[in-house]
Amino acid sequence: MEAYNLLIAVVIAVIIVLAMNLVGSLLISALIIFPALSAMRLFRSFKGVTICSAALSVTCALLGMLISIVGGTPVGSTIVAANIAAFFLFAGIERLR
Numbered sequence: 001m002e003a004y005n006l007l008i009a010v011v012i013a014v015i016i017v018l019a020m021n022l023v024g025s026l027l028i029s030a031l032i033i034f035p036a037l038s039a040m041r042l043f044r045s046f047k048g049v050t051i052c053s054a055a056l057s058v059t060c061a062l063l064g065m066l067i068s069i070v071g072g073t074p075v076g077s078t079i080v081a082a083n084i085a086a087f088f089l090f091a092g093i094e095r096l097r
Contacts, residue, residue: 027076034083035060041090060086 019028039052064079071078 023076027080030080030083031057031061034080034087038083038087038090041087041094056086057083 016028016032019031023031035053035057036049038056039049043049043052060082061079064082065075067073067082068075068078
């Protein structure tokens with residue numbers, strides 16, 4: 001189990017370092033943090049948070065790109081805006097529980 005945790009940490013670190021050069025540190029921070037924070041609003045287990053975070057990240061990325069194409073806005077900031085909207089949606093759902 002420790003080897004698995006180490007592998008996950010190393011893979012995430014490599015992805016962050018490579019992505020920072022590609023899209024910038026502020027944007028990559030938002031793209032990593034917001035889906036995880038949103039998922040933690042509804043799920044308590046590591047597995048649930050991980051699966052929800054991955055699905056939410058892909059959904060927000062696709063939604064952000066679609067809105068960006070239709071609205072003529074910058075792609076990165078539109079994806080982050082979709083992540084923020086999802087965070088507030090999940091926070092609202094958490095309050096209803």
